[in-house]
Amino acid sequence: MSEENQQKTLSAIINPVGTMQVLSNREVQKLQDTSQKGLHRLFRQCCLAVLNGEHESDCAEEMMGMYQDFDIRIIQEQRGLKLELINAPAEAFVAGKLVRGVRENLFSVLRDILYVSSHISDDPRFDGDNGTDITHMVFEILRNAGAFITKQVPDTVVCWGGHSIGREEYEYAKKVGYHLGLRYLNICTGCGPGAMKGPMKGAYIAHAKQRVKRGRFIGLTEPGIIAAESPNPIVNELIILPDIEKRLEAFVRFGHGVVVFPGGPGTCEEILYLLGILLNPANKNMPFPLVFTGPASAKSYFEDIDAFIGKTLGAEAQQRYQIIVDDPLEVARTMRDGLEAVTRYRRQHGDAYYFNWLLTIDEHFQKPFDPTHDNMAALELKLSLPPHELAANLRRAMSGIVAGNIKEEGVIAIRENGPFQLSGDPELMQEIDALLQSFVDNYRMKLPGSHYEPCYQIAQ
Known part of the structure; x- marks a missing residue:
């Protein structure tokens, strides 16, 4: 390693935060197994992404190359477990100590990777080709992560949008998040930079004004994308799903409404996913607030998206969303009204506030x-x-x-x-x-x- 890179890394031993305090010998072996079927490479890559959250990149291969000498090891002691970080990005530390939020997210990585490996992938009760079983997988992962608050009315807004956006669009996303936060709404995103970070930052300030003591900034990601879109520093609940499809299902079953900011193919994928579900006749009468929004300069972007949807999926698909340009306050009002409709619907049909069981997903x-x-x-x-x-x-x-x-x-x-x-x-x-x-x-x-x-x- 060059002298320059040495100056950018630190090594440390850290104690756990959260509920995971001990591991079995078998779990430790899984995490330290460097074979092709072992978990160590996946664990290492996800942990490096968390540690590298201050560095905005969109190339997983580049990030792994920057820190080739990084490693993470499990220290199993009678008093519990510890993590040893070797040559970790120095930006994750302050005065030689790991930033608290980064430490929390590291143990979220540990929790989710182990849980999926031990209780989902290897469990014969779950058939990966059966839709009902897949939904139960998503539910179990979210429940294990402590994502469900059972008696809280719908208040979680999913924000989708590109990691590659300009400053004007980023500032606009912050304003939308701010107005959502003033209405005591929580934010769930893909946890990366750009339009995923902006709404969280705005809502964080609004929560401070409203004296919200435990604002939720939930980041849903998956192993294939986390290294390219590292969790931004505001995420205080990080959850890693096994693949993109389960991540998308988690968004629409856990979240109560969706705001879409400008983005690229990833955002388009999310839009197509949700519209495809809402076009299912079984979901015709289910309220699901969906708003496309951006600054005035993004008007043509949404015109292009709207035209594409109209020519490919038809007018019925276009009726499932609203386009609101350059009006963050109206976006927040629309979403607040939409969540009230969701609350009434869930109450009338006996569905859970915290997980949308009634949504039919093909x-x-x-x-x-x-x-x-x-x-x-x-x-x-x-x-x-x-x-x-x-x-x-x-x-x-x-x-x-x-x-x-x-x-x-x-x-x-x-x-x-x-x-x-x-x-x-x-x-x-x-x-x-x-x-x-x-x-x-x-x-x-x-x-x-x-x-x-x-x-x-x-x-x-």
Whole structure:
């Protein structure tokens, strides 16, 4: 390691915070197993992402390369467990001590990775191909993380948006978060930078004004994306789901309404996921407040998104959301009213406030999609498909582009095999190409200043 990098790292032994105080010998062995099937590489990568939260990057491979000598080990003692950090990013420390929030999130990583490995993946009661079982997996992971407050009325707003946004859009996201926070609402995001950090920062200030003692800033992530979108410092409840599909289901079952800020293919994936679910006839009468918003400069962005949805999924899909431009106060009012409707609906139908059991999610949206070159090329992209099926396949296409842009395995696959190939109805492919090109032109694929080489090719 160079002298420069040595100056940026520290080593330390830290005590646990939270409920996980001891581990069994088997659990320790799992976390320290460096074989291909072991958990150590996953544990190390997620912990490094948490420690590296002050550094805004969108390349997992780059982050892992910056700290090749980082390692984390379990120290098992009679009095309990400790974590030994070796060559960890120095920015995570103050006066030689690990920042409290970073320490809490490290043990959240430990909790979730072990729980999924020991109680979900290896449990024969859960069938990964069964939609009901997948929903129960999501429920069990959230419950184990202590995410549920049983008697609290709906108050959690999910905020989606790009990690790669300009300063104006970031400041606008903060203002929206501020007005949501003044109404005692909590914020749940993908936990990264940009439009995921802005609403949390704004709501944090509003909570301070309202003397909210325990504001909730929930970050939902998954192993493939956490290194590219490290948890921002405001996250005080970090939860790691096993894959992108379970992460998305956690958003819509745990959250009570969604605000969407400008973003790139990842945000488009989230929009398509939710609209595909809401288009299911079983969910027709279920209130689910959904607002698209941004500053005045983002008006054309939402016009493009709205036009794309209209041409692909139809007018019914367009009726499931509102577009509010340059009016943070109206966004907060609309969301507050929407959550009151959600509360009435849950009460009338006997559904839990803390987990949306009544929401019907088709298995097309639940089963993990592996974005290999073959799977991307095989996607059926045809306007003749039922809208919810087309939404599912468009969501998968966007998920693959996210993987090719920022996820370590996806970046490596693109480097070795070239861009993903997408094909389908000519009219639909033109719409997809135009939308993706608008993301490229407006620097929504990568962080500003980063050179972008497309990880996809559209067949015309």
